[in-house]
Amino acid sequence: MEQAPNPRSGFRLPGGLIGVIIFLTALPLVMALLGVGTGWGYPREIFTPGTKNFLAIEPIEPLIFHAVLDWIALLGVATMAFLAMLRFRLSREVFAPLIGLCFSAGGLLLLQHILISHNLWPRVPFSASALFSTWLGSRLFFPLTMTLGLFMLERAQPLRKSHYPSFLKQTGLLLGGLSVIGLLTFWLLAGVDRLVNFALPLNFLVAMFYLSAALFVNSVGRKLYPGYFSEALLLSFVPLTAAQFLLLFASGPVLSNLELFAHFLMAFGFFIPFGGLTIDYIHTYHRKAQSARELRQVQNQLMERSRQLEETNRILQQQIEERRKTQAQLRESEERARMIIETATDAFIGIDQNGRITEWNHQAEVTFGWSKEEILGSSIYEKILMPPFSKAFAEEIQNYLETHDCQFIFNQIELTARH
Numbered sequence: 082m083e084q085a086p087n088p089r090s091g092f093r094l095p096g097g098l099i100g101v102i103i104f105l106t107a108l109p110l111v112m113a114l115l116g117v118g119t120g121w122g123y124p125r126e127i128f129t130p131g132t133k134n135f136l137a138i139e140p141i142e143p144l145i146f147h148a149v150l151d152w153i154a155l156l157g158v159a160t161m162a163f164l165a166m167l168r169f170r171l172s173r174e175v176f177a178p179l180i181g182l183c184f185s186a187g188g189l190l191l192l193q194h195i196l197i198s199h200n201l202w203p204r205v206p207f208s209a210s211a212l213f214s215t216w217l218g219s220r221l222f223f224p225l226t227m228t229l230g231l232f233m234l235e236r237a238q239p240l241r242k243s244h245y246p247s248f249l250k251q252t253g254l255l256l257g258g259l260s261v262i263g264l265l266t267f268w269l270l271a272g273v274d275r276l277v278n279f280a281l282p283l284n285f286l287v288a289m290f291y292l293s294a295a296l297f298v299n300s301v302g303r304k305l306y307p308g309y310f311s312e313a314l315l316l317s318f319v320p321l322t323a324a325q326f327l328l329l330f331a332s333g334p335v336l337s338n339l340e341l342f343a344h345f346l347m348a349f350g351f352f353i354p355f356g357g358l359t360i361d362y363i364h365t366y367h368r369k370a371q372s373a374r375e376l377r378q379v380q381n382q383l384m385e386r387s388r389q390l391e392e393t394n395r396i397l398q399q400q401i402e403e404r405r406k407t408q409a410q411l412r413e414s415e416e417r418a419r420m421i422i423e424t425a426t427d428a429f430i431g432i433d434q435n436g437r438i439t440e441w442n443h444q445a446e447v448t449f450g451w452s453k454e455e456i457l458g459s460s461i462y463e464k465i466l467m468p469p470f471s472k473a474f475a476e477e478i479q480n481y482l483e484t485h486d487c488q489f490i491f492n493q494i495e496l497t498a499r500h
Contacts, residue, residue, distance in 0.1 A: 094312050098356070105349055106320040109342035113327060150344040151195045157351035158188040164358045165310075172365070175234070175245045176306035177358065179252060180314060183230045184351075186256040187223035190263055194219045197271060211271040213280065218267035220287050220325070220347070224294035226256050231297035238305065281329060288325035291318055309364060313357020321350035434482055436461045436475065 165181025168174060194215035196202045230252055234240070237248060270276055276283075295318040302311035324346035327339055422429045422440065428448040431440025438461055441453045449456075449465065456464060462471040 094309060094316065094357070094360070099316065102316060102319065102353060106323050106346065109345055110323060110327065113330075113339050113342050146341050147344060148195075148198065150341070150348045151191070151198065154344070154348035154351050155188060155191050155195060157348060157355055158184050158191060161351065161355040161358065162188060164355065164362075168358065168361075169245070169249070173242055173245060174306065175240065175242075175248065176302055176308075177310055177361075178249055179230050179234055180227065180302075180310075180354065182249065182253050182256050183226040184223070184354075186226040186260040186263075187219060189260045190215070190222045190267065191219035193264055193267065202268070202271075210274045210276050213277045214267050214270040214273065217276075217283055217287065218263055218270075221290060222260070222263055223321075224287070224290035226259065227294040228290065228297050229259075230256065231294070231301045235297070235301045235305075284325055284328040288322060288329070291322045291325055294318070295322070308357075309360040310354065310357040313360070314354045316357075317350045317353035319350075320346040320353070324350065430461065430465065432461050432478075434478070436478065438464070 162181040162184040165177040165184070168181075169178035193202065194212075197211045197215050233252055233255075234248075237244075240248060295315060298311065298315045298318070302314060324343040327343045327346065330339060422442045425442060425444055428445035429440060429442040430438060430445055433439055438456055438459050441451075441456050445456075446452055451464070462475060466474055
């Protein structure tokens with residue numbers, strides 16, 4: 082039995098890109114296992130409520146790395162969401178903008194975490210619980226909103242293209258409302274100091290959400306909407322999930338090397354779908370450019386074919402006109418010959434190859450006594466030629482038909498005929 086083609090076979094990410102992603106995911110894990118950067122971090126006691134200027138805390142490097150990685154992650158989320166929504170305007174495809182809405186919802190929680198980290202969120206002092214709760218909220222909302230959005234998309238199948246705008250609008254309102262609830266919830270949890278004590282089960286819960294979202298991306302995105310973006314989105318769960326399992330082993334300082342490595346993996350994971358969308362755009366551009374070239378080639382071929390048809394039509398028209406003129410001249414010549422034959426003073430008898438009489442002029446009627454109506458179709462051998470000459474004449478006619486020897490035709494022969 083012939084195997085059906087795989088719809089995803091044409092959307093393989095470059096092997097080099099996959100290798101880079103795996104390498105950059107494995108590198109922080111190896112560094113964490115080797116204890117690289119174990120001196121980074123602070124005791125929890127320095128994150129006391131009311132701290133206004135965390136830049137005065139020593140050492141400063143972990144906070145700088147933390148802030149830079151958070152802003153990079155937010156940049157990756159924002160650019161990916163913008164590009165995904167722009168894709169809907171270009172290609173009217175529902176999967177990418179839906180993921181863009183999910184990233185936008187999670188990005189609001191990430192923005193809350195960044196603002197609280199910089200002591201810019203109202204009435205929330207810079208503290209260990211504020212950092213932990215808001216970062217937990219941002220990490221939780223990305224897989225949660227993605228799972229919910231893909232579940233709704235799967236339940237809406239089959240979904241017509243005309244229903245895409247209304248579906249995205251309804252999903253956007255739902256995810257937006259959920260984001261507002263999340264912002265309020267983790268704003269309130271930011272003041273709960275004991276929340277940090279439940280870091281292990283909460284991080285495990287987030288890891289399970291990432292695995293669930295990865296399953297939905299595989300079952301809905303790759304199967305229903307195959308492309309480089311869905312492949313890259315599924316691949317992004319490698320560093321994102323690795324970051325969560327890395328946090329399961331984090332203990333001691335709030336900004337230890339494990340948590341900073343997890344920040345790096347999160348920021349890196351958010352840029353992978355952006356790369357998939359970029360490849361999709363490049364692929365779409367080349368495909369459209371190739372289609373445009375093929376269209377121009379077809380148009381040129383059609384124009385050339387049209388020109389050839391016009392030339393052929395002109396030649397045919399010219400040939401038809403020449404044939405019409407030739408036929409007119411032939412009819413005129415035949416009419417003139419017929420008039421000459423009819424008015425000739427000699428009898429004229431026309432025969433075919435079988436000796437049947439086909440022409441009989443007026444003088445033939447006078448000479449032989451048969452009218453034209455009576456004689457046409459009769460045998461010249463029976464009506465006109467006498468028996469001694471009919472056989473010889475028939476042989477000469479047959480010889481002319483076989484050899485085209487005109488000597489007999491142009492010789493004058495005197496015969497005795499019936500009257």
